[in-house]
Amino acid sequence: MSYDGQYPHEDPPGPEFGQRPRRGRGNALIVAAALVPTCLAGWLVWQAMSGPDGDDPPKVLPLPSASSPSAAAPAKTPTGRGPEPSTSSSPSGSPQQSRSPDGDPKPPAGPLSGRTVVVDPGHNPGNFRHTREINRQVNIGTNSKECDTTGTASNAGYTEAEFTLDVSRRLKSILEKQGATVQFTQNADRPYGPCVDERARIGNAAKADAVISVHADGSAAGHRGFHVILPARVNSGAADTSSIVGPSRDLGTRIVGNFVRVTGDAPANYLGERTGLVVRSDLGGLNLSTVPKVFIECGNMRDAQDIALLTDPSWRQKAAQGMADGISSFLKG
Numbered sequence: 176m177s178y179d180g181q182y183p184h185e186d187p188p189g190p191e192f193g194q195r196p197r198r199g200r201g202n203a204l205i206v207a208a209a210l211v212p213t214c215l216a217g218w219l220v221w222q223a224m225s226g227p228d229g230d231d232p233p234k235v236l237p238l239p240s241a242s243s244p245s246a247a248a249p250a251k252t253p254t255g256r257g258p259e260p261s262t263s264s265s266p267s268g269s270p271q272q273s274r275s276p277d278g279d280p281k282p283p284a285g286p287l288s289g290r291t292v293v294v295d296p297g298h299n300p301g302n303f304r305h306t307r308e309i310n311r312q313v314n315i316g317t318n319s320k321e322c323d324t325t326g327t328a329s330n331a332g333y334t335e336a337e338f339t340l341d342v343s344r345r346l347k348s349i350l351e352k353q354g355a356t357v358q359f360t361q362n363a364d365r366p367y368g369p370c371v372d373e374r375a376r377i378g379n380a381a382k383a384d385a386v387i388s389v390h391a392d393g394s395a396a397g398h399r400g401f402h403v404i405l406p407a408r409v410n411s412g413a414a415d416t417s418s419i420v421g422p423s424r425d426l427g428t429r430i431v432g433n434f435v436r437v438t439g440d441a442p443a444n445y446l447g448e449r450t451g452l453v454v455r456s457d458l459g460g461l462n463l464s465t466v467p468k469v470f471i472e473c474g475n476m477r478d479a480q481d482i483a484l485l486t487d488p489s490w491r492q493k494a495a496q497g498m499a500d501g502i503s504s505f506l507k508g
């Protein structure tokens with residue numbers, strides 16, 4: 176058992192960000208993690224119970240309809256750290272875009288014309304300078320939770336916020352080339368945030384056909400691979416996910432399959448029973464969404480092999496392509 180009891184997604188960054196480690200409920204999580212494989216066979220997912228800071232121990236739910244990617248997962252072959260792309264939103268080249276009368280760029284015609292995708296780059300590079308603001312509690316339906324967090328970082332200081340923006344910009348470029356209208360929740364164009372509840376509202380207000388929140392994990396070394404987080408069925412306060420649980424699972428399943436196919440990576444080896452799918456009820460960004468939405472944790476920033484991939488621009492392009500293909504497949508039905 177190498178699991179350290181910190182819920183992977185919410186794993187705090189290193190001391191350079193000034194956040195205290197969250198280890199309060201580690202024992203319960205270890206117990207739960209140890210029992211799961213022996214108590215239930217077949218399709219299982221982790222689901223974190225609601226809690227004030229997202230670190231509550233997970234529970235497991237049977238998921239008879241879950242599907243697993245069947246693609247092979249060859250060994251990762253990091254190609255080394257290449258030059259970092261600029262902050263351009265179109266790292267692989269922008270399509271020729273026309274403009275609407277009000278000056279907004281219009282995506283080119285394509286198979287996703289008329290469809291709206293909201294991309295939510297997790298965290299914000301400025302969050303660590305605004306700890307008071309991002310620690311403010313917001314209502315996520317089931318309970319209250321911090322507005323946002325700094326996210327995690329690699330041991331060398333590559334931040335999750337930097338990673339999520341890069342991948343999100345690549346994803347936006349790919350989807351726009353297919354004609355989709357893509358909206359960001361943040362593009363490092365604000366001092367911090369938005370808060371998780373606002374992130375959900377942005378997708379809702381856009382009447383998005385699909386929303387993806389892009390993250391990377393901060394788990395123990397040896398924990399490898401990506402996973403997609405699906406909304407649990409939640410009906411509490413402002414949260415009612417009943418209408419999005421089904422389509423979000425469809426979206427997430429397609430993303431997992433395409434992510435495996437394009438990157439060659441295997442689903443996470445430390446949660447989700449290697450299905451690449453995890454259900455959580457403690458994320459405000461999912462609880463408050465009224466449109467199909469998933470999170471993706473692209474890899475573990477604290478694992479040496481995973482971080483070699485995450486810091487490789489060519490791998491990030493593949494990751495974005497895998498997500499885009501999954502989203503495109505979902506939108507085309």
Ligand code: ZN
Pocket residue numbers: 184297298326327335389390391
């Ligand atoms: Zn994150």
